[in-house]
Amino acid sequence: MTPTHSSNGRSVSGRAALVTGAGSGIGRATALLLAAEGARVAAADCNLEAVESVAAEITAAGGEALACELDVCDDSQVRSVVAQTVEAYGALDILVNCAGIALPAAFGDEEAWDRTLDVNLKGSMRTIRAALPQLRASDAGRVVNIASTDAQVATPMMSAYTVSKHGVVGLTRALAVELADSGVTVNAVMPGPINTGMTAAIGEDDRRRFARRRVALRRYGEPGEVAQAILNLVLPASSYTQGACLRVDGGMLTVA
DSSP states (O other): OOOOOOSSSSOOTTOEEEEETTTSHHHHHHHHHHHHTTOEEEEEESOHHHHHHHHHHHHHTTOEEEEEEOOTTOHHHHHHHHHHHHHHHSOOOEEEEOOOOOOOBOTTOHHHHHHHHIIIIIHHHHHHHHHHHHHHHSTTOEEEEEOOGGGTSOOTTBHHHHHHHHHHHHHHHHHHHHTGGGTOEEEEEEEOSBOSTTTTTSOHHHHHHHHHHHOTTSSOBOHHHHHHHHHHHHSTTOTTOOSOEEEESTTGGGOO
16 A cells, blocks of 8 residues: 655655665665654665664664665566565655675776676666666655765776766766656765775774865764765655765865
């Protein structure tokens, strides 16, 4: 049964959301925030135990959540998770593509390139493709992709990651135009340095030095701060924001 949605446009209460990469980091924070705001959340990740923990946390707080195992490189799994979400909630209004990897690798490492592009770029394409009929059927279909400030700058030994995030920005902008008549909005968030599993391997002292030198706010961000930006983009009222790539980087790219 399709839920009754909030009519003021400033709430996701009753909306059905699918968040990939929800087992940790930005994905986890996004799933928790959407649920806290009243959305019914399908939390999907290749680590089933992790998303089961996220779903348990949501339900313990009185929210609705579904834990789904998902490898975004497996098209059949992607379709299955979308179907599970629709079966559980009767709709799919919001898709947030947080699943991603960052593999340090030399430029010529073709295996790393293939894997990175398959997860970061094609993974988002697969989930959007599978979810699109339901998003079109929604009165406020929303897609948010996770890009990166690496789509505008480059880091040594991260060429595959950088190119994949450029691709996410391109995908976002292309679909924003292609789906403009459907009522589905497609936007991206571009996190800068965030305290997640991807940055955990960097020493704390190195993180602090980088933040002091390169980030206007002089610190790394937290996953919840990125989740807040995502929430703003998926609100029904955010109907005129299309093809945007919103930086959440503490002012990193404004520092000379």
